[in-house]
Amino acid sequence: MSILDLTHLLTEDMPVYPGTPRPRFKDDFTLEKDGFREKKLELYGHIGTHIDAPAHILKEGKTLDQLPITQYLGKAYVFDFANSEKEIKVNHLESLKARFEEADFILVHTGWDKFWGKEDYFTGYPLFSVDAVKWLASFNLKGYGFDNISADAPATTTMPIHKEILGQKAIIIENLTNLDQIKNQTVTFQCLPIKIAGADGSPVRAIAITD
């Protein structure tokens, strides 16, 4: 059994979605002053490798603590789309029907994680067409994961892909990394959120378990 960490490190100068304040990790209790170290963590719920709950966008959507814990683990198919194309269409997916039938998650490898920390991270990544996400609805996936900043286009205000995925009662995982190491594979995937009451999102330690 091998564990692959799919999670970016959270730091005070990390890239965040435009408009989101960066986190602060302050050494409030110190060994010298208090006899122990304890940081105060100040962070928005959708930074780094994180989950979007249906409540992030949908008025009546569930929060993370309202979903069963089984929502956050299962088999994931790592769909490779690190090519020159910019839109994932139904015809890119159709031949993989058997893979999606056995999967709980689709993780989309775009390769954009290599731009983490650079301006290029925020633009130009491939996107699902709405039709492609609608086509995936029949597989009752638990979640859709991405190795880029968002399921939707930069500066979107309507968020059509978020709405379609969350409307399927699936979760979204954004800012994954290392998917290149498991592309075209079906792996055991986990993204357990911290257990905050009413959470519309949560940073997670996402991992893949391979044999």
Added chain:
Amino acid sequence: MSILDLTHLLTEDMPVYPGTPRPRFKDDFTLEKDGFREKKLELYGHIGTHIDAPAHILKEGKTLDQLPITQYLGKAYVFDFANSEKEIKVNHLESLKARFEEADFILVHTGWDKFWGKEDYFTGYPLFSVDAVKWLASFNLKGYGFDNISADAPATTTMPIHKEILGQKAIIIENLTNLDQIKNQTVTFQCLPIKIAGADGSPVRAIAITD
């Protein structure tokens, strides 16, 4: 496969270690104002169900991001000590040698989680003797978990049990819950921390996986 959640819910009025400020989960971005919900999370790193890194207490101790991800998962033996005794001694452990040899973690069931939210939670829980923790050292455990507020006595300033465990390069997990459901069993245990640079501790979503 069955998943058991060993994690308390984080809320603004949750019990915290005396002297630690309570968390704040503020609805900073709202559906009405911004088109999406996103909370600002303000919390100390050692509230709720959480890990203590060696760096929490030890000057040269490692932070959570310096430990391999395999530190946070493995086989756990759930040691039942929900009785009238107050100190776990070597003679309570000796007959369980074969259990500890196959384990990566010991999780101590004291039953104190039933006092979560009440004053009784903070006092009277059983403690390891230092000798008992020293006896466990030979098993090279990855971690020691507790279903109460601390590995050490209330109001301790010297923290002898923390120092002994963390000195073994093991982690400590505090404020677990639901151990009564798996007492005297060996289970698959996970407590993956969020991936904060330099973290001396982290809230976790701890789970047990049983067949």
